[in-house]
Amino acid sequence: MGPIGLTHYLVVAALMFALGVAVVLTRRNAIAVLCGLELMLNAAALNFVAFNRFGSPERMDGQVFTVFIMTLAAAEAATILAIVLNIYHSMNTVRVDEVDSMKE
Amino acid sequence: MSDLSLAMPVILLTTGAIAVLLLFSKKREGANPYPPAVGAATAAAALVSLQITLGKLTSVAGAGSSTGLGGFMTVDRFGVAAATICLVATLLTALLATDWLKKADANNPEFIPVLLIAAAGMVVMTTTGNLVGMFLGIEIMSVSLYILSAFRRGNLRSIESGLKYFLAGAFASGLFLMGIALNYGVSGGFDMASLATASASGTMVSKVALILLLCGFAFKLSLAPFHQWAADVYEGAPTPVTGFMSTAVKVAGFTAFTRIVLALSGTGGSWLSGAMVWLALLTMIVGNLGALAQTSVKRMLAYSSIGHAGYLMMAPIVVLSYNAASPNLGVESRAIFLSTDAMIFYLAAYALTNLLAFGSLAFIETREGKGLDMDAIGGLRWRHPVAAVGLLIAMLSLAGVPPTAGFLGKFRLFGAVLDRASVTGETAFYALIAVAVLTSLVSLGYYLRVIMRMTMHEPEGEAPVLPPFSPAWRVLIAVLVVAIIVLGFAPSFLGGGVEGVMSFLRTGI
Amino acid sequence: MDWSTIMWWVMAAVTVIPAVMIVLSKDIVRLAFWLLASLTGVAGLYILLGADFLGFTQVLVYIGGIMVLILFGIMMTNRDAVLMRRGETTGGAMLTGVVIAAATALALLKVVKDTKWKEAAPVEMPATTARVGEALLTDYVLPFELVSVLLLIVLCGAAYIARRRPEET
Numbered sequence: 001m002g003p004i005g006l007t008h009y010l011v012v013a014a015l016m017f018a019l020g021v022a023v024v025l026t027r028r029n030a031i032a033v034l035c036g037l038e039l040m041l042n043a044a045a046l047n048f049v050a051f052n053r054f055g056s057p058e059r060m061d062g063q064v065f066t067v068f069i070m071t072l073a074a075a076e077a078a079t080i081l082a083i084v085l086n087i088y089h090s091m092n093t094v095r096v097d098e099v100d101s102m103k104e
Numbered sequence: 105m106s107d108l109s110l111a112m113p114v115i116l117l118t119t120g121a122i123a124v125l126l127l128f129s130k131k132r133e134g135a136n137p138y139p140p141a142v143g144a145a146t147a148a149a150a151l152v153s154l155q156i157t158l159g160k161l162t163s164v165a166g167a168g169s170s171t172g173l174g175g176f177m178t179v180d181r182f183g184v185a186a187a188t189i190c191l192v193a194t195l196l197t198a199l200l201a202t203d204w205l206k207k208a209d210a211n212n213p214e215f216i217p218v219l220l221i222a223a224a225g226m227v228v229m230t231t232t233g234n235l236v237g238m239f240l241g242i243e244i245m246s247v248s249l250y251i252l253s254a255f256r257r258g259n260l261r262s263i264e265s266g267l268k269y270f271l272a273g274a275f276a277s278g279l280f281l282m283g284i285a286l287n288y289g290v291s292g293g294f295d296m297a298s299l300a301t302a303s304a305s306g307t308m309v310s311k312v313a314l315i316l317l318l319c320g321f322a323f324k325l326s327l328a329p330f331h332q333w334a335a336d337v338y339e340g341a342p343t344p345v346t347g348f349m350s351t352a353v354k355v356a357g358f359t360a361f362t363r364i365v366l367a368l369s370g371t372g373g374s375w376l377s378g379a380m381v382w383l384a385l386l387t388m389i390v391g392n393l394g395a396l397a398q399t400s401v402k403r404m405l406a407y408s409s410i411g412h413a414g415y416l417m418m419a420p421i422v423v424l425s426y427n428a429a430s431p432n433l434g435v436e437s438r439a440i441f442l443s444t445d446a447m448i449f450y451l452a453a454y455a456l457t458n459l460l461a462f463g464s465l466a467f468i469e470t471r472e473g474k475g476l477d478m479d480a481i482g483g484l485r486w487r488h489p490v491a492a493v494g495l496l497i498a499m500l501s502l503a504g505v506p507p508t509a510g511f512l513g514k515f516r517l518f519g520a521v522l523d524r525a526s527v528t529g530e531t532a533f534y535a536l537i538a539v540a541v542l543t544s545l546v547s548l549g550y551y552l553r554v555i556m557r558m559t560m561h562e563p564e565g566e567a568p569v570l571p572p573f574s575p576a577w578r579v580l581i582a583v584l585v586v587a588i589i590v591l592g593f594a595p596s597f598l599g600g601g602v603e604g605v606m607s608f609l610r611t612g613i
Numbered sequence: 614m615d616w617s618t619i620m621w622w623v624m625a626a627v628t629v630i631p632a633v634m635i636v637l638s639k640d641i642v643r644l645a646f647w648l649l650a651s652l653t654g655v656a657g658l659y660i661l662l663g664a665d666f667l668g669f670t671q672v673l674v675y676i677g678g679i680m681v682l683i684l685f686g687i688m689m690t691n692r693d694a695v696l697m698r699r700g701e702t703t704g705g706a707m708l709t710g711v712v713i714a715a716a717t718a719l720a721l722l723k724v725v726k727d728t729k730w731k732e733a734a735p736v737e738m739p740a741t742t743a744r745v746g747e748a749l750l751t752d753y754v755l756p757f758e759l760v761s762v763l764l765l766i767v768l769c770g771a772a773y774i775a776r777r778r779p780e781e782t
Contacts, residue, residue: 004621006732009658010289010725012625016651017282018718019632024275025710031641031686033271035648038679039632040278042655047285053662054732055292060748062288063664063741065236067749069281070674071760072243075767076274077679079250081686082771083266088690090260111755118762125769176755214773217766224759240756244763251770263774282721289730309728312720 009050017043120146121217128213143198143216178233186359222248265340272333280320286313296367328390338406347462351455370428387414419447453509461498509591628654663738
């Protein structure tokens, strides 16, 4: 198996990212979709940290960017959950395909 | 130039946002006209500070741009022009929203801070020369817009619009982020130069990174086939917010995208242009044909904005066609200059026009309390002459009828592409021009339908007694109408040539 | 195999297997807990990468913050369990989603395998907290402040939206 190198981390991140895409595209439950999005963001963040460690460990760019990604993920999660709560209270459902009063 | 003065517009916007939050959050409900006024004043202050920065920039001989804050802000004329349009849109949205905020169940001090933060994100997007900055700008803008779209919290459509916007937008951000990550991996950096190095190497990984970035932008700019969310979101969002989304977001998005393409041009990134040509063609066709089928004015304008995104997409394609190996580099850089300049002009014209359209619609909506289908504007000429004139000029400008700004925008943008087509002789450019002209003709059909509705369907019976106009609103509409017509003549007023719009923007609209 | 290699395999498994379970899981509460596990695995990988500050932040922000938020969201909307479960997705949409995800996975894995990545010899990473803090307050000070303000204002906006009121009109 050899020592753990950059490629190992990248494979993990690639799998996570693709699984996140699968969740986002196949789920209809808004909260499940949010979980898929978190997977995608975390996969990208893992890439940043891994590239930072193996590519340019003397600088902190990748890690700092990851801090920002976490902050933005928190902001996104708060927003979407507020919206989901609001919809639930008016419709008692959080499935995106049922929330379709727009199509005439 | 000091770092602080580069960041000044952003600092002002965030300060204004916090000030509104602190000063007005005690008074929860009821009419409160101060937050929009403070918001507009903040946007105006940011606008002024941006122009001061640009003035310093041009007074330094030979300096085309200024970079500071760890490469995070790169202020140049292109970015400042785009940021100016965004801030003008913010200012006008704050003013146009005043009336609407009073009416709908949304007169809440939170609206203005969120709007200002979105504007700060846009300023970062347009003036950054760094992929970190670009991503943060996009995200700051998007997260704020999810909230703004859902701001009529008692209205299910508005809330749904926020949800759909989130699902499309956050997915796009994920793709975009992965693209930046892969680019960081091969080049070790976040600046535009790193993108160019990676692209020049021609490796598979840089191509995948660019495809991910392109998909992310295609979602954000509602290019077909990534446009499905747009109609629902634009229809459901509060009308002033739709106006803001369909203008400022497009300005910031196209500017950021063009910045990436500018870095790629001449580095062998031309394989990407095939995909971009197809996106542009498809977007023009889908947007304009889709608009024909709509019965709601707001939805029709949503499709129309998709169509306009298709036209605008031609500018980055021209930029990407820059050929570094050409014997005549002067011609090549002229093509870049012409197309980016035409794009900025088109964006300015389009932003003013769409704000006028949505401003008029927001007015009709709040006065009549009805939806915005074609029947709602029937006989508008008799009921609200001012709104009807606003809508009339907006439709003419969107359709590209002279002497409006929209005509000149189309003329210059299509001209830049035609110029390029005759230089390179590539069929792709001729195809783009042909489809652009044909779909523009199609678009006349649905823009004229609105005008016919307004002027020809005289309402039966007594006209209802309506609340009075606010004088401020009338002045605003008049200013926009005049601005659109003046901009239609702008080059001859301002010394002509490609410098016209730049100096016009610099003096402030 | 030394202990760090073993730890890597453990953490990779803790990251990827729950991620697969998120795709397969039919119950939203389980799904949320699988996400919790997966994000914990990422925190472990950060620590193995020498990013100790990020590892702990990941635990604090994701597991302490975002996960709790998601669980609250589920709790407050879970009155009708049936509706919280997987909806009737059409076969076509499902297939498209799976095909796109598979294509993404193949493209990324191929890129990871084929690219000659710059890989410096692994060195011992010094503690990162001070260095991250220094970067945040020098080169990245503007985005740092901007993102902080964004968080504040977005939370106010979200609180506003969550308190639903029927429209007066």
